[in-house]
Amino acid sequence: MKQPGRILLVDDEEDILVAGKLLLKRHFEDVEICNRPENIPKLLGDFDFDAILLDMNFGPGESSGQQGYLWLEKILSIEPQAVVIMITAHGGVDVAVDAMKRGATDFISKPWQNDKVVSTVSTAVKLGRSRTEASALRHTNKCLAQLSNQHAQPIISQSAKMKDVLSVVQRSAPTDANVLILGENGTGKEVIARAIHSQSQRGEQVFITVDLGAVSESLFESELFGHKKGAFTGANEDRIGRIQAAEGGTLFLDEVGNLPLHLQAKLLAVLAQREITPLGANKPVPFNVRIVAATNTPKQTLLDDNLFRRDLLYRLNTVEVTLPPLREREEDIAIIAEHYLAYYSRKYHKSELSLDAGAIEVMRRYQWPGNIRELQHVVERAVILCQSSVLTSADLQLAAHDQTVSPPAEKAPSASVGKEPTDDVGFNLEDIEKQTIARALKTYRYNISHAAKALGLTRAALYRRMEKYGF
Template identity: 60%
Template sequence: MKKVVKENAHILIVDDDEDILVAGKLLLKRKFSQVDICNRPEQLPKLLEQNDYDVLLLDMNFGPGESSGAQGFHWLSEVKRLKPEVIVVMITAHGGVDVAVEAIKKGATDFIAKPWHNEKVIATVSTALELKRTRQESQSLKVANQALVQATVSTNDTIIGQSAAMQHVHSLVSRAAPTDANVLILGENGTGKELIARDIHQQSARRDHVFLSVDLGAISETLFESELFGHKKGAFTGANQDRIGKIKAAEGGTLFLDEIGNLPLHLQAKLLTVLEQRKVTPLGSNTEEPFNVRIVAATNVEKSKLADENYFRQDLLFRLNTVEITLPALRERGLDIIDIANHFIGVYCKKYQKQTLTLAQSTQQAMLAYAWPGNIRALRHAVERAVILSEHSELAADDFQLTNHAPQHSSTAPALSPEAKPIPRETGIGQGQLPDELNLEVIEKMAIEQALRKHKYNISHSAKELGLTRAALYRRMEKHGL
């Protein structure tokens, strides 16, 4: 004889009619793993405290002559107060259908009329159980989504700086963030464009939704539409399932389009169409899907170049730069350099379990005189290296190896002493000369330095000239401490 596999569920039947309780238990035990019965509703609080019921079958009336349903309403409200997640199915006589419908309005899920049909009871309880599980899955997804949203908007980085240039940036952010206006952030590599984009999101009404960052410079042209717009199963070779695009994935939140200046003209046209219509069509689909996303874009391309219609579509630029924020280079931020350095010193002393380190006065002067072509990213790497290598409680200029690039005096960088002098430029391979030491590691480092200087630290252009991907260039920069 084939063994019947019971569904894993805990059911409770509450009725003052012993015949109903026995019949109900015998019927439901065939289908479900555990069925409890109770003929005294006043025991419900204790039972609910001791057990996690999936479905509760509750009679509308208790005691002879009762037909108003008042008792059923009372215990229904108690159940919902004590265990809101329990699914309640009311039991009523045929004449009490109107009362049962009123109970549904008060929180019950369904009702069973007496005398009942076995198939109807099984179907009703099964449906109620499915509803319970759907609600549980929905709650789990909600919690997971909240965790994902929090993960996308949280960051360990802090916006540091009280210089006049940064005060202007903060002012623009505070005024633009509460609106839904698109924002274009301009600035050299390493100036903190994504950090500002996250700050805009955090100060907006979308802060409780996702912040999604997309590096357009890292997406190949052939995958652009699939990545941003999504695709349907079978849309192209390898599309084995439906995939949601980045635009729809950021629904309700903020989509950060980094390196927008590297987007080819023909892809700029496709992006413009989507942003104008506020609808996206996944590859392989004929259906347009509306979206509600705020766009924040960023680029290290100079503003004058963006104004060239042969390089960047002006209609797309107007769509993106409703509000335009230009981040100052680190060399233009005066004493912010020292504040940022001290912040990173604290971070890396903690990370590498070092004693508290300080900056020597001469070191501060050297840092202020340095050009910082890699901006905050370069400063962060320099501080990390200095913390690791330093053998003293005070960090010296030599710990930062600032002679790898040509320093420049910034017009806004204050001098700490009149005797301060720029750090001399180190001879490299910029004049077509090979270094004295023909070490491949040394030559690689110098080649990367030269490419970065040539392209003003534009990672995409430097990587292209070196024959590397952006990711590979970043790895080599990290390797050489650049």
């Protein structure tokens, strides 16, 4: 069978061209020949060649190889990824080696041996296709990174506290320092992480997110470090881990505070050594990734050695950013609401909507235990259900929500979550579920991971129920 590949043979001797084409056509699908090197630019414009065989000398009496150097340089200027094999007369090995230093891939000596020519060209074709695939992958990754950055949410703020946060982001982003973002659920930790990435020197590279709160302990190493085929039952093929997938870019470790201590030790070792060993592999693989981590766990809890490794904390928080809750950013509530109002008006094809003064005042008084995420859901629901172009406080449906914020508590007794529902709920299952979820959220101060664990749900399942019941 012929090997896929398009070859270009450039030589001024007709005998060489005929013999070369007859030989190569038996092994490769397409072979082009050229006896005038000045036609090379046109041929490169018309075809994509996997390998090019280029003579070192053109014209009678030429033996210096200067013409070969000249055309090699022109080919590489037109197509930097071109795979060029130099053809030189016997005894001109030094000239060919010099050409390889200038960018040629290999050389063939005249008179050649057919087996040697076929073997050399076959290797060159494989190299050319690998370079083409690698170049395509680089362009694809660049496009994906650009698309990812384009869909990042804007940072909407005019409060003094957020100006301080953005100042830290602006100063730390251009560096490669690890950043730890602290803040309650829904305060926009991922938005800040993406801002750090986009303002860094890695901004055109990929941004990979890992929700450590949703990764099971048994899959932690496979998810982050990858695995080789056959490493464990079900590993039917090699899989690259998230750390390697983020090569050259930024890895965002969300909910890092929920990581068990024994997995914290593994993460610390990887970050300290800057290399990973995929499951089933023997050799470590170095990586070049910037780490941005986030957690809703309070700083005091992170300093408890029984819950979080202090050496890992110091590794992660070279720069520390603490996001204020929305209730402490009163001046931002209205402009954030206006932003989502405009967005969901377009999404649901509603006419231009606005908020009346009463609605804005209710939002300012409300404590927003779910922060910006809750505000977003409230506005979306209001846009969907509204019957007028002006949204009132009634459209927001905030009156039914608890207007107070629970006092800080690192962990509430688990028994409070398991209490029987009150008698006034009756036996309606949805009412019982709604009340239980509300009690769990309030008990754990809207820490989704802890509330979901107490309820025996996944984070995703809890989010779906919160949306269902309007939390």
